[in-house]
Amino acid sequence: MTEYQSHWDKVRDKAPWLPVTAPLLFAGYSLQQIDRLVGGTPFYAYDRQLLQQRLQQLHSQLDDTVHVHYAVKANPMPALVDWMAQRVQGLDVASQQELIVALNSGMAAQHISLAGPGKHDNELAAAIAAGCVIQLESRQQLQQALRLGAALQQRPQLALRINPDFQLKNAGMKMTGQASPFGLDYDDAQQLLQQWPEQADFVGLHFFAGSQNLSSDAINACHQQSLQCALTLLQGTSLVPQWINIGGGLGIPYFNHEQPLPLSEVTQHLNQLAQQLRQQYAKAHLVLELGRYLVGEAGIYVCQIVDKKVSKGETFLICDGGLHHHLAASGNFGQVIRKNYPVLIGNRLQGDTVETVNIVGPLCTPLDKIADKVTLPQAHIGDYVMVLQSGAYGLSASPSGFLSQPPAKEILLG
Numbered sequence: 001m002t003e004y005q006s007h008w009d010k011v012r013d014k015a016p017w018l019p020v021t022a023p024l025l026f027a028g029y030s031l032q033q034i035d036r037l038v039g040g041t042p043f044y045a046y047d048r049q050l051l052q053q054r055l056q057q058l059h060s061q062l063d064d065t066v067h068v069h070y071a072v073k074a075n076p077m078p079a080l081v082d083w084m085a086q087r088v089q090g091l092d093v094a095s096q097q098e099l100i101v102a103l104n105s106g107m108a109a110q111h112i113s114l115a116g117p118g119k120h121d122n123e124l125a126a127a128i129a130a131g132c133v134i135q136l137e138s139r140q141q142l143q144q145a146l147r148l149g150a151a152l153q154q155r156p157q158l159a160l161r162i163n164p165d166f167q168l169k170n171a172g173m174k175m176t177g178q179a180s181p182f183g184l185d186y187d188d189a190q191q192l193l194q195q196w197p198e199q200a201d202f203v204g205l206h207f208f209a210g211s212q213n214l215s216s217d218a219i220n221a222c223h224q225q226s227l228q229c230a231l232t233l234l235q236g237t238s239l240v241p242q243w244i245n246i247g248g249g250l251g252i253p254y255f256n257h258e259q260p261l262p263l264s265e266v267t268q269h270l271n272q273l274a275q276q277l278r279q280q281y282a283k284a285h286l287v288l289e290l291g292r293y294l295v296g297e298a299g300i301y302v303c304q305i306v307d308k309k310v311s312k313g314e315t316f317l318i319c320d321g322g323l324h325h326h327l328a329a330s331g332n333f334g335q336v337i338r339k340n341y342p343v344l345i346g347n348r349l350q351g352d353t354v355e356t357v358n359i360v361g362p363l364c365t366p367l368d369k370i371a372d373k374v375t376l377p378q379a380h381i382g383d384y385v386m387v388l389q390s391g392a393y394g395l396s397a398s399p400s401g402f403l404s405q406p407p408a409k410e411i412l413l414g
């Protein structure tokens, strides 16, 4: 097997929609067609069919006691949020602008929740005025919400985010079980729940232990502990939750050694947990809050090769896009040791001649890498470099203003 064949096989494992033989179509279009359609590279393209498949998988496995919410920060493109809003039971947002995108999507306000540490009055007032849920991150935020609710003569709809004492094992990013700006520590939360203020409605508890996990055992253990923690916290109070948001953290495979998450093991366990919740609270449901898992595999980032050079024996493909549009693929968004995202020459899936290349962007910094020493069909100026698994934490998670390069385009197709 050639080195390229082995690279191709690994990439294809992660993106089963890739063709067995060339040419490549994404959402029914060639990359050249999408290039013309959006008015030039670099661009992100997202495929509704791929999004749909992922949602169908989830919905077919989950009982209706488990609701799926979309975490808008994973990909806040308005057209995508609009599309998603028709197919999930709630939207979770983290800023006023995301709140507006969520409201514009037509999602009912009571199914939109605003979270995040550090909220200006304006932001909380917007959520209260709209009738959205606020996921409280601190005691001070509660006072803020009560004051703003009184001024608006509206009862704030409040949930409480918990910083429990356990951690999500193997998570790409750990969010709990340590000193944290997110949520209330257990004891603090317990106190607050026991003296819940009369002027606000209690709607639920919220957990988010971490992101990008590919181990169903670790995820299940964390979901189990979260529900247990929620039930213990509510014991001895007269509060009745509408829901317990158990977080998510479901990961997708990016790198060579990674295998897809066995979804059914997670969904079966969630169905059981929801039953357990119903024994205490007959109308409550579990919420699974997902970003990356819903959108990550449904997007590609495409840039064009504008230069090719050899330096000290290594070949460089230099593109018109890079870190400023796709920080995660450059390895600078939470990776400890840089690894290549799955990458292909989109218009040369096959080629008799292969070469090992470094793919970089146009920025004047050595951080601007797309792929390090990857073996691909021999590529030329004008060819398309395509980065897969780019639907989540792509454009909006990148420093677009850095070096004042032109912005990337985005399109939702299919």
Ligand SMILES: *Cc1c(COP(=O)(O)O)cnc(C)c1O
Pocket: 071, 073, 074, 092, 115, 208, 210, 211, 212, 247, 248, 249, 250, 289, 290, 291, 292, 293, 392
């Ligand atoms: C970012 C975030 C999510 C989504 O995380 P993914 O790993 O993308 O699924 C869910 N909940 C909260 C509170 C978040 O901040």
